[in-house]
Amino acid sequence: MKLRGLIAAAVAVLAFSAPAAAAEQAGIDTGDTAFMLVSAALVLFMTVGLAFFYGGLVRRKNILSILMQCIFLMGVISVWWVVIGYTLCFGTDIGGFIGGLDYIGMRGIGVNDIAGGTRIPTLVFMIFQCMFAVITPGLIIGAFAERMKFIAFIVFSLLWATLVYAPVCHWVWGGGFMGAAGMEALDFAGGTVIHINAGIAALVCCIVLGKRIGYPDRSIPPHHLPFALLGAGILWFGWFGFNAGSALAANGQAASAFVSTNTAAAAAAVTWPLIEWFTGEKRPTMLGAATGAVAGLVGITPAAGFVGPMSAIIIGAGASVIGFIFVAKIKPRLGYDDSLDVFGVHGMCGLWGALATGLFAHQAIGGANGLFFGNAAQFMTQAVSAAITIVYSVIVTFIILKITDALVGLRVTEQQELIGLDLTLHHESGYTVLD
Numbered sequence: 529m530k531l532r533g534l535i536a537a538a539v540a541v542l543a544f545s546a547p548a549a550a551a552e553q554a555g556i557d558t559g560d561t562a563f564m565l566v567s568a569a570l571v572l573f574m575t576v577g578l579a580f581f582y583g584g585l586v587r588r589k590n591i592l593s594i595l596m597q598c599i600f601l602m603g604v605i606s607v608w609w610v611v612i613g614y615t616l617c618f619g620t621d622i623g624g625f626i627g628g629l630d631y632i633g634m635r636g637i638g639v640n641d642i643a644g645g646t647r648i649p650t651l652v653f654m655i656f657q658c659m660f661a662v663i664t665p666g667l668i669i670g671a672f673a674e675r676m677k678f679i680a681f682i683v684f685s686l687l688w689a690t691l692v693y694a695p696v697c698h699w700v701w702g703g704g705f706m707g708a709a710g711m712e713a714l715d716f717a718g719g720t721v722i723h724i725n726a727g728i729a730a731l732v733c734c735i736v737l738g739k740r741i742g743y744p745d746r747s748i749p750p751h752h753l754p755f756a757l758l759g760a761g762i763l764w765f766g767w768f769g770f771n772a773g774s775a776l777a778a779n780g781q782a783a784s785a786f787v788s789t790n791t792a793a794a795a796a797a798v799t800w801p802l803i804e805w806f807t808g809e810k811r812p813t814m815l816g817a818a819t820g821a822v823a824g825l826v827g828i829t830p831a832a833g834f835v836g837p838m839s840a841i842i843i844g845a846g847a848s849v850i851g852f853i854f855v856a857k858i859k860p861r862l863g864y865d866d867s868l869d870v871f872g873v874h875g876m877c878g879l880w881g882a883l884a885t886g887l888f889a890h891q892a893i894g895g896a897n898g899l900f901f902g903n904a905a906q907f908m909t910q911a912v913s914a915a916i917t918i919v920y921s922v923i924v925t926f927i928i929l930k931i932t933d934a935l936v937g938l939r940v941t942e943q944q945e946l947i948g949l950d951l952t953l954h955h956e957s958g959y960t961v962l963d
Contacts, residue, residue, distance in 0.1 A: 556640065557647035563778035564652045570769025571659035575602055575666050577766055581759025581822070582670050585868050588751040589948025590674045591958040597681055601666050604682065605689060609658040610634055616694035617657065617702045624705035627698050646776045656773060657697075664693050664722045670868030671730030672737050675945055678953050679936045687928045692729065696917055697721050706913050713913035714889060714896060714906065716785065717774035719830025719881040720917050727875020728918050729925040730866060736929045737938055739865035741945055753814060760818035764793055767825045771832040784893055785832035789825065792832075792844030796824025799848035808856065816852075823851035823873050827881040834885055834894030843884045847877040879914055886910030 579598035583591045605613070611633055619627030631637055634654075643653035665685045676684075699706040700721050706713040715721055740748065750756060771789040775782035800820025801812030827847030828840055835843065854872030866872065886907030889898035897903040932938060939945075944952040951957060 555642055555647055556649060557777070560646070560777045560779075561648045561652055563782070564648050564656055564773060564776065567769035567773025568652070568656040568659050570766045571656070571773065572602065572662065572766075574659075574763055574766035574770060575663045577759045577762025578663060578666050578669075579759065580755045581763060581818075582673065582868055584752040584755030584757075584759060585670075585750040586673050587748065587948070588958060589950055591751070591755075591950065592954055592956050593678070593949035594669065594673060595958075596678070596954055597669050598666055600682070601685060602662055604686065605662045605665065606658055608686060608689060609654075609661050613661055613689060613694060614654050614657065616690065617661075617697040618654075619702075621698070621703040624708065625698070626695050626704075627702050643776070648776065653776065656776075657701075660718060660722060660770075661689060661693060661697075664718075664726050665689055667722070667726040667870055667874050668730045668733060670870040671734040671866050673867040674949065675737055675740055675939055677937060677940055678949075680932050680938045683936055684928060684932045684938075687931065688729065688925065691928060692725065692921055692924050693721075696725050696920065699917075700913070706916075711909055711913070712896075713909050714834055714885050714894070715830045715882065715913075716833035716885075716894070717771045717829045719826075719878045719885065720913055723826050723829060723874045723878025724882060724914055724917050725921050727871050727873075727878055728921040730870035731864065731875060732922055732925045733929065734864055734866045734871075736926065739863075740867065741942065743865045744860065744863065750815065757814060757818050760821055764821055764825065767793070767829075771829060775833055781833050781894065784836070787837050788832045788835055788840040789828055791837045791840040792828035792847070793821045793824040795841045795844035796827065796848040796851075797821035799824075799845040800852055803848065803852050819851065819855070819869070819873060820848040823847040823877045826874050826877040827884065829878070830881045831885040831888060834889040834896060834898075836890060836893060839884075839888035839890075843881060843888065846884065847880055850880050851877050879918075882910050882914045883907065 575598050579595045583594040586594055614634070615629055615631035616627050619630040622628050637650050637654070639649065639651065641650040642648070643650045646653065665688055698704040700713060700715050701707060705711060713720065742748070767789055768786055772782045772786040775785055797817050797820045800823065801816040804816045805812045824844035824847045827843045831839070831843055851873050854876045855869045859866060859869070859872060885898065886909065887898045887900050889896050889906060890901055891897045896906060899907040929938065940949065940952070
């Protein structure tokens with residue numbers, strides 16, 4: 529009888545969680561749907577690119593720890609998203625701050641339901657947004673690389689996704705106060721939701737955890753630059769899904785976002801090594817070109833669907849200038865150990881992109897004008913929305929770190945850090961030397 533009762537309970541839970549059946553509805557566009565499914569896959573692939581980009585930049589004794597953190601996020605955040613993340617971001621608005629529990633466990637979403645304002649199934653919109661939720665905490669990994677416990681990483685990532693990512697996503701995209709009439713902040717693909725949010729959290733993380741042993745007195749160079757370039761290339765490739773896919777349709781705005789994305793990345797990839805060439809070491813570097821490309825991609829993300837290609841060149845080049853200043857000048861001067869420059873490249877270039885959207889947005893492209901096309905109010909809106917996100921991310925990230933430290937401890941031991949996280953945490957090695 530007990531076994532029969534358990535089976536009945538399990539069936540009831542599954543029935544509660546299953547999408548409601550729905551008759552075939554007119555209005556689903558197969559071309560848009562196919563485009564969005566491919567875009568979602570491209571964004572997921574970006575987390576693999578991030579793994580190789582970050583993995584190539586750390587020391588060889590820690591590459592697997594980076595790869596493990598990235599692949600684990602692809603799993604744990606995907607499950608979190610289906611269970612509760614999606615509904616917190618896109619459920620019925622509660623006070624402009626967070627979504628309700630309408631869609632907990634994907635309850636009430638039928639296979640043929642159409643996402644509002646689109647011609648794609650809600651499930652396609654859901655899985656596309658899932659990939660954004662996966663990569664955002666992944667970006668923060670670069671700030672505490674080589675020194676955070678794996679269990680602490682898991683606890684921190686789940687708490688941060690729930691308490692920081694979900695509210696900010698809802699504010700901007702899910703019906704919250706930043707996207708509502710009267711404010712209407714522009715963030716096409718995640719400059720505020722993703723890059724400012726994660727970049728500021730990264731700065732808090734590296735300050736709270738403290739510096740790596742030997743930093744900055746001992747040089748800590750990247751161990752595998754070809755991996756870093758491979759990762760940057762995958763990111764550039766996947767970013768087309770990230771930005772063009774945010775049009776939510778295979779249309780002219782998606783094409784414009786695709787062109788702007790590539791143009792900004794190209795301009796930035798040229799600008800960073802040119803800066804290196806004429807300053808400091810007087811020579812261009814491959815790492816500079818790769819980092820510049822990523823900075824340009826970050827900068828164009830909030831603006832991609834609102835600006836033309838000439839504006840994209842300015843945004844991309846500006847992102848490289850800003851990124852270079854924060855990575856090469858400000859970080860050494862202030863002394864914080866942001867291992868892989870998440871704050872400088874994602875936080876500050878994301879901020880530049882959000883503000884630049886308020887400068888260069890053009891109504892003929894994305895339906896809104898920025899300062900340079902007669903709408904000064906939009907620039908102020910961009911600045912205010914970015915400032916609110918920064919303050920919120922700083923405060924809540926700090927609290928989450930303190931909670932995580934109290935629960936499981938944040939940092940590995942000195943011995944573990946010296947030996948390397950691959951062996952001490954995962955009992956694996958990234959490289960085997962054969963006799």
